Amino acid sequence: MFGASERVMKKTIRWQEKTVGIVSLGCPKNAADTERMISDLSGRGYTVVPDLEEAEILLVNTCSFVTDARKESVDAILELSRYKEEGKAKYLVGAGCLVSRYRDQMGALIPEMDLALTTFEEERLGEILDEVGGIAPSNRPRLAFPLAESRLTPSHRAYVKVSEGCDHPCTFCSIPLARGGQVSRPPEEILAEIGHLSSRGVKEVTLIAQDLTRYGHDLGRTDDLSALLERIDREGGIPWVRLLYAYPTLVTDSLLKTMRAAKSVLPYLDIPLQHVDEKILGAMKRPGSVDFMKRLVDRIRQTVPDIVLRTTFIVGFPGEGEAEFETLLRFVEWARFDHVGVFAFSREEGTPSYNLPGQVPHRIRMSRRKELMSLCATIAQEKNRSLEGKTLPVLIEGLSEQSDLVLSGRIMGMAPDGIDGEVLVLSGQGRPGDIVNCRIVKAHAYDLEAWEIGVPEPPA
Numbered sequence: 138m139f140g141a142s143e144r145v146m147k148k149t150i151r152w153q154e155k156t157v158g159i160v161s162l163g164c165p166k167n168a169a170d171t172e173r174m175i176s177d178l179s180g181r182g183y184t185v186v187p188d189l190e191e192a193e194i195l196l197v198n199t200c201s202f203v204t205d206a207r208k209e210s211v212d213a214i215l216e217l218s219r220y221k222e223e224g225k226a227k228y229l230v231g232a233g234c235l236v237s238r239y240r241d242q243m244g245a246l247i248p249e250m251d252l253a254l255t256t257f258e259e260e261r262l263g264e265i266l267d268e269v270g271g272i273a274p275s276n277r278p279r280l281a282f283p284l285a286e287s288r289l290t291p292s293h294r295a296y297v298k299v300s301e302g303c304d305h306p307c308t309f310c311s312i313p314l315a316r317g318g319q320v321s322r323p324p325e326e327i328l329a330e331i332g333h334l335s336s337r338g339v340k341e342v343t344l345i346a347q348d349l350t351r352y353g354h355d356l357g358r359t360d361d362l363s364a365l366l367e368r369i370d371r372e373g374g375i376p377w378v379r380l381l382y383a384y385p386t387l388v389t390d391s392l393l394k395t396m397r398a399a400k401s402v403l404p405y406l407d408i409p410l411q412h413v414d415e416k417i418l419g420a421m422k423r424p425g426s427v428d429f430m431k432r433l434v435d436r437i438r439q440t441v442p443d444i445v446l447r448t449t450f451i452v453g454f455p456g457e458g459e460a461e462f463e464t465l466l467r468f469v470e471w472a473r474f475d476h477v478g479v480f481a482f483s484r485e486e487g488t489p490s491y492n493l494p495g496q497v498p499h500r501i502r503m504s505r506r507k508e509l510m511s512l513c514a515t516i517a518q519e520k521n522r523s524l525e526g527k528t529l530p531v532l533i534e535g536l537s538e539q540s541d542l543v544l545s546g547r548i549m550g551m552a553p554d555g556i557d558g559e560v561l562v563l564s565g566q567g568r569p570g571d572i573v574n575c576r577i578v579k580a581h582a583y584d585l586e587a588w589e590i591g592v593p594e595p596p597a
């Protein structure tokens with residue numbers, strides 16, 4: 138078991154091949170952490186192998202977002218501990234949010250796990266493995282950013298994390314418990330990483346943070362995201378720069394004007410509102426009201442024309458009755474977001490909302506989720522239909538999973554990894570990473586069909 142003061146279990150093992158097998162779970166932020174670990178390991182002579190059975194060292198980067206994610210993480214560690222018993226693996230490492238929250242319990246429950254790293258200790262992984270393997274400490278400078286070879290994403294796009302942790306007190310969220318308060322990366326480090334990505338041919342960078350709009354506040358600056366975006370636009374050399382996760386009260390006029398002016402910054406904003414009813418927002422310890430949210434949406438759309446807005450809502454939060462849910466439905470009808478993620482409230486141990494009065498039965502949470510999702514799907518299809526006949530730039534991702542005869546791509550208004558749907562290019566010659574003009578010929582609820590301009594159209 139992991140002791141209170143000694144948070145890692147170390148033993149001496151001679152590595153034969155220094156091979157590492159990795160399972161990375163959870164959100165893009167976790168993937169970015171995994172990439173940084175891989176980068177450091179590569180620099181120390183370790184090789185990441187796709188076949189877990191071939192690895193001497195096994196690493197699971199866990200997620201603790203909701204119950205299902207926690208179960209998936211524990212299952213992955215248990216599965217890999219079996220590899221350790223039966224295969225050539227000698228050492229099992231757990232990292233990420235779940236390990237950060239429950240390290241001591243996990244150490245007791247899964248004794249096969251040799252090392253448990255919180256998100257703030259992950260950068261020490263390579264150093265610890267060297268120590269475990271009896272490798273003399275080196276004076277090699279630590280890489281400040283991952284090499285493109287270490288990316289988990291396709292070579293034409295990447296996530297870049299600008300800060301870690303969160304200072305907000307949302308009562309349903311376990312992220313501050315797992316990742317602590319916000320720590321922003323210095324702008325020079327971020328720009329160096331983006332410059333490196335540009336030199337490797339990356340076409341799209343998605344900037345991520347728990348709260349992107351609070352970037353730099355911990356460094357004593359308040360409008361730092363705007364300043365960072367201006368520099369990325371000027372110096373970054375990336376055609377598409379996307380912003381994921383803004384906080385409603387921190388979307389400043391200055392940020393919106395920068396988004397409008399900066400050519401590479403896409404007119405796309407993911408701004409999780411979670412709810413709009415004032416009473417529910419108060420219980421969530423989040424700011425705002427219906428009027429505030431309406432003014433916010435109006436202000437964004439007036440300042441950045443044609444902006445694509447994505448948001449998320451939590452339904453069935455404690456205290457949400459029919460009236461509060463109705464307020465949310467009416468707001469969604471009014472706001473007509475382009476993309477919406479709807480979550481049913483999930484009671485997270487250790488968060489203040491776990492014990493709030495007025496818990497909503499599971500059946501009602503699920504039926505509200507279904508109702509809101511169905512409204513959002515109708516709106517999304519109507520909005521997609523308005524794109525029919527338009528010619529838009531499409532970033533080609535590769536062959537579609539639906540058919541080898543069709544390419545898959547995304548317009549600016551679609552974030553990577555399928556969260557906003559895809560463009561099926563029925564007739565096209567683009568390669569992954571190419572940005573080609575396509576005519577949208579058909580809209581579905583989430584996906585679009587298109588033809589690449591200048592390429593013969595397929596037979597009817």
Ligand code: SF4
Pocket residue numbers: 303304305306307310311312313347348384
């Ligand atoms: S702003 Fe987001 S990450 Fe931060 S506490 Fe709230 S929900 Fe969690």
